[in-house]
Amino acid sequence: MSYNYHDYGHLLEKGTISKQQLRAMVYYLNREIRKGRHVPRHLTPELLEEVIQLPSLNKRRRFLQFYAGKEYKEYRKQNPRSQPVYDKPIIEPWTSTDVLPRYGLFANCIFPRIEERKLYMVLEKLMLPRLPFAQRVAVDFSFDDLMSPREMRKLSVDMKLMFAANRWTTSPVNLHLCSFDPETSFSARLVTNMVAARKLAFPYELSPKPVTELFPRENIVYLSPEGEGVLDNLDEDVIYVIGALVDKTNLPGVSARRARELGVRSMRFPTSACLRWEEKGDERPLHLTHCVQILSKLSSGCPWEEAIRGLDDFLTVEL
Template identity: 25%
Template sequence: MYWVRSIFNHLKTQRKIPPVQKVVNSNSMILNQSYRFISQLDESDKIIQELCKNDAELEKKLRILMLEVEVMRQDGRYAPNSLNTNQWQHLMTLHSRNQRNNYLTYLWKTEKARENQKAKKEARRKEFEESKPEENKEFPDDLLYGLTHQALFLRIRDQSINNFDNYRALQAIKYGQPVVIDCSYEEHMVLRETVNSAKQMTFVFGDNRIHKDPFDIHMCNVNLRGDFMKQLRRNIPSLEEPWFPLNIHTKSYLDIFPKDKLVYLTPHCREELTKFDHDAIYIVGCMVDKVNNEPLSLAKAKRDGIKMAKLPLDRFLEWAPGSKKNLNINHMIPILSDLKISGDWEFALRHIPRRKLMETKILAMQKKIKNNALLKEDIFRNLSLKSKVKGFSLKEKKLRSRKSLYDDDNV
């Protein structure tokens, strides 16, 4: 009840807009704040009309949420300065206050990261403009070469490089080996995981089209009206253009490809993929499973009755304890691409993040021990305590294990 009371008290205070004469006579800062508040009211009214559509209950709920966010801003808590229509719509679907606070904190961090990136970019631009170009002329008639001077080569525009990469992807659609991205796991993910999966899919498309031998990517089981496609359209604005080199299907992969050639890559099965098959059609599940750790891909492959396989990670890598062996799709597709052209597992598995490997954990621990002597003593003390098993030290345990039935003490 406290936060409801504070919202209504805030409503009474914020609705009192100061008169024009007092604003003009006061400082210009108060004038800017009043104009900003009036503009926020106009934007909020537009959002309410767009989302609620003359629904009294929805309008009441949305106004209370807007006041709650404004109270968070005034109290100094984490809340973004502006929210768009999609963010307000998602905020209305969150029932608990803890979920709303977490989502607003995520938006606030994203907003601050963009502001910092913009400020750094502006600082670099000013530094580049203010810095004077170095002129190292041996003779006055010498020509200078560099960014602000003459160049030996013709400049290749970004659009030309983009067209060249798209042409390579179009060739893969006609001649390349197909690979399937299964997009049927959207209902098992929260919004943040769905946004992350769309970001991974964007990386998959970009990495695939610049490869020497790209795949013919097919996105199957796609919900065109879901959050995944909405975010993917934001990441790739030309996604639904007729010339765009990506296959998007609402049908299942069983309706498009022969069943005997399909191989579902899932980390939960027992069979390992020992050799790359150039005639097979590999399926990779597009899912971020930070919340849901159930073997959904294994269950789906069993329901569809198709082959399954997993990458032989334990054969070639020493996995760190506690690290999951579930790889993102932006790691799986480059691994398959390198394996296709080289057949070398050690070369293909270089795309796995180093943080998942035991070597990285050991190097990080060595760095901590080197910089902190007290931590080193604590680690060795803990190891000495763990080495004692059933009241015997490690040395006594070795001596007892060497004894046999023919020792004098045992007779």
């Protein structure tokens, strides 16, 4: 059974519905019937006009499902021994061999199919031999009290992007995640959950101790937008610390105050960053991922002009 547009042509004379609305509804009903969906098989002109005049597509679908249910109950009363009218399509299982002819792939195909997870495992295995000789960067997770739940969720996204960017680059940095409480801190739960979900060993160092207990103070430089000095070049013997902080309220001097508490030097990038739709005076601190990307490029010998290129489509970074 299918609906015919000409059977409802007299509805256009009333002027309540247009020709395009009627054609669209008839097409929708016939398509749902072909797919075996739960729609009525016999609609009177009055009901069809009422369906078309409903304000939203969701209400039309619920209206049609309601009358399809009534129609089905009437049919079952008249034919109690009949088979159900609306049979759900049977989903047949399939294997990878079923799609080989579709894409022209056969047993002697030279194109291997690599899963995305396997590709990440290969990239990490290639990254591991480089880490002992890479630039050391510490991430300070001691700012949980200053962040809202929304900012903490954004921090989890930044951490995933940071790990992904460090995995894909040809010059990765050796990350040290420190200064978190393994029992109460949000950052600690985030790190431990990410480590537990992995099949391979975590390639970076984890420690609840502050960075000053892991490395000598004279070899530590805390990166902050309000740093005392300007970072021109990287030193292989220096450990650069980045605060794991997402600051939507723009609290100034938080990371610089943390550097003074630890008794270490603080430096800033010779850059200014702002969103493309904002004025140049409205500077914003760089995200955790952007800082790691810049340090990775600088450690490979790139100049600052190349290190800040292509960080983000919505961010303008200038020297």
